[in-house]
Amino acid sequence: MSSETHRLQQRTRLMVDARTYLSPTDTQTLTGHTRHTLRLRVDEGSLVAHRVGTRTFSYRTDSVITYCQRRHPEFTLFDRLDSAEGELITEPELTAELDHAPAGTWWTLARRDHCPPDWPTWQAWYQGETERAEQVLAEQQSRWEQENARLRARGVLRRTLWVPAQPLSGYGRYCLARYRHVVAAGGQVRVLPAWKCTHLEHRRSLPDLEVLPGVVYARRHTHLGSRTGALRIQDPGLSGALHEFLTWASDRQALSLIGFTRWRHPLQGAA
Structure with missing residues (x-):
């Protein structure tokens, strides 16, 4: 570095x-x-x-x-990221490249607090059918377990740092429910409350990222918030620095999903 x-x-x-x-x-x-x-x-x-x-x-x-x-002009790693050059790829291309992630840690930084109800489970939740959404999410656990096993067999450790604003939006409450099932399937999710990033977001909100060894994917969205591919940035130095930062933030500043839930509901957590 x-x-x-x-x-x-x-x-x-x-x-x-x-x-x-x-x-x-x-x-x-x-x-x-x-x-x-x-x-x-x-x-x-x-x-x-x-x-x-x-x-x-x-x-x-x-x-x-x-x-x-x-x-x-480049005050933080995210300023460097914002000015980095890369190649635009479509959502299917991004999915295909992530499916072949190289061995090492695959970090996901999830920051967005809104998204159109494009996914079936989020659509059900958005329409007030939370029980049906939870049921479908529970049914997806076996698929997530298989995916985690496939990644581990290839030497890939997938970790997620979720940065939700509070109070949670409707989409935030859906994400909390979804991540509970992801964790139940063996996934690794930590929560960094957005208020901790007040100064880090002095200029702009944090982006949604996929950080793999040697490459960073900065997700792109339509004006309505739907996913529309990413900017692929081939920069081992930036990738390594973001990896170290996300690891530090997850280990030193973030909460477990259970800890976040109890922190949001202290009386429930004390029961």
Whole structure:
């Protein structure tokens, strides 16, 4: 990993936090400035800070982000992703390539909170037939179990990081039900609440991604939200950095699906 990609990854990790103020150390990492230079930027009005000691400041996060983004067009890994060149592929082409994923970890980043009722189970749920949707999802578990076994036999570990907004939308509630069945079938799903990404989404929402060894697929959607293929980005450095970030976010910042459900319903979780 290049030194610049490493810096992008450091900044991206620090942005997974909804803190209003940043410590001097974190602010130095984000800006690349010394503490003396940071104090000068405060004096000139470029940064907003709060004095917490005779010589110590904490720095307002939104002012630090705005300051950095004026000077660094590529501030995070997702800025690098947004400017990366690639090849547009159709939804069937994407499905075919994912079916032949190479050995290693296949990460899915799922962020969208809305989608037209294109899938039969989501269509049933959308129409209020939640029990029928749940029944069909339960019936799909055996297929997901077979798919997981097929992937493991080829050395592929599939992991999903779901980033839902709260309160959950109708589609979000459907996704929660669907992921429960995916996990019951042996799938690996972790939940990173969207509020943790408030600063990371300062410019734009996180994309839906498929990250495989050596390649990143940035999913594309119609103006109504239907899937319409992806941008295939052949960049081992970017793929590796996103893999490391998603692994870190999943292991250090996210909740299990059960933990997320209990966190949303504390009284139910305590029963």
